[in-house]
Amino acid sequence: MNILMICTEKLPVPNIRGGAIQTYIGGVARLLSKHHNLTIIGRSDPDLPNDERVGGIRYIRFESQGVLDIYMSNVIPYLESSKEQYDVIHIFNRPKMVMPVSSVRPNARIVLSMHNDMFNPVKLSRQEGDAVVDRVETIVTISNYIGSEIVRYYPKAASKIRTIYSGVDLSRFAPWKQSQSAQRDRESIRSQHNLGNKKVILFVGRLSRNKGPHVLVRAMNQLKHSDAVLVIVGAAWYSDDHISDYIAYLRAMAEKSPIPVITTGYVQASEVHKWFCAADVFVCTSIWEEPLARVHYEAMAAGLPLITTARGGNPEIIRSNNGVIIQNPEDPAEYASHLNSMLSNLGGARQMGLHGRKLVEENFTWNHVAGNILDVWSRVAATISAAEASDAEDDSTRE
Incomplete structure (x- = not known):
């Protein structure tokens, strides 16, 4: 499949400035790219080119100044004008991006990863939250706690919640008596x-x-x-x-x-x-x-x-x-x-x-995390196949 991952506006990917979400994406990207064509959109950085391909992964970076509205004002027009088609668009920690992305990519299957309590009514209106929950295929959460908070605000989201814990590179972190x-x-x-x-x-x-x-x-x-x-x-x-x-x-x-x-x-x-x-x-x-x-x-x-x-x-x-x-x-x-x-x-x-x-x-290795994400994507792919089969059956019936 052709997969697009959209990181947040705060820090660049790879995680040259740190950041938990950036570390998460950096930890799994290479593993995911072995199975799917992967493009990652993120924040621009003076030490990184705005468009590059590294290890088979395409990175596209846009100015944000750390502000979501500025970031979206660059990302959304790009998605609207680009001829690249994506089977799955995986958005990280920004439910506010879901509907704008959907408006220019109405046929894309959208997965949302939540690393913070961004569905809190203080941060997201009820109307927009309802629309986001209805629109996404799966809401991946970094902990059961985050999932439970989303369900507390939006009970109908329960069936879409999937906890995928973060991971770590075992080659870098090791017990000192064993390494x-x-x-x-x-x-x-x-x-x-x-x-x-x-x-x-x-x-x-x-x-x-x-x-x-x-x-x-x-x-x-x-x-x-x-x-x-x-x-x-x-x-x-x-x-x-x-x-x-x-x-x-x-x-x-x-x-x-x-x-x-x-x-x-x-x-x-x-x-x-x-x-x-x-x-x-x-x-x-x-x-x-x-x-x-x-x-x-x-x-x-x-x-x-x-x-x-x-x-x-x-x-x-x-x-x-x-x-x-x-x-x-x-x-x-x-x-x-x-x-x-x-x-x-x-x-x-x-x-x-x-x-x-x-x-x-x-x-909690990156292999575990990547495997769980691949499982989410494969389930989305299965719904795509089922929908296509249903459409084909409808067409043959009409004929």
Whole structure:
């Protein structure tokens, strides 16, 4: 089939500026292109040509300035004028694009992938939401939580929901005791930052209040391990290392912490795996209803035990004794309690991490993700074939 994937307006594909959706598309694109002709539309970037073919995949990029309306003002006219026909158009995380795309490609089968709660009535009108649910063939969601939220707003969407979890590259993320390259990365990072044999607690993510790293810094006041260090990897936005008010506040707190706190600033997506190799425990501190942060997959692939929050889809990743769930993400004492327990028994913590690694190997590789997407597309193809057969039968009856 001829497949078009439309990424969001925020960041380019491939994920040279980071981004969970961009990483997702980049992780599966090559695998999907082995089975179908693939075109990917995304945001333009000064380091990428506006039209190129790489590894059999065509990339077309349009100016957006990070604004959906600007992006659509370029994408929709292109689709209207292009003579290229697509069997399936797969739109990522922008239900607002569905009807404009449909208006210029009325015969295309449309699949929608949802990575955030974009069907929320604050973001999407009831009228448009109803039209989108009716128009799409399948709504792929990044977690059961996102699917349940869509169904809460639009019960009729239930039959179209399909959860496909994200994935991770097992060749880049590996337990340091099982991989020579991971061990080298661990030693290199620890040497560069004078970490020695310290017990490293790791947070990776955008630095904003709803992501909650300030609560983790506060938890250091109750940590019983003086040989520990907290590392906070991330910036206010992907590829953006400016010091926001929140980051300034976080760093001021870190300076007063009894446990050393390192804030790295922005780390390129191609380098961040090294910090996972260097760590002993991974903590996700989301206070908001997180769809399901992809850093969980990376931490598990690196063999790290997880501490995550009972928010949104995050609890869905805790299975088979691979981590623990914080019930009150705004309580530093709850983090400190679990951290004290894990750091007191690093052998047991590593076993939790290896459970997570096994879980990833069995469920969350890019091969798994691509296989599930191919299944969605094949089901759409089956409906196309059935519709064509029905039309042919109608024609013969009329004759």
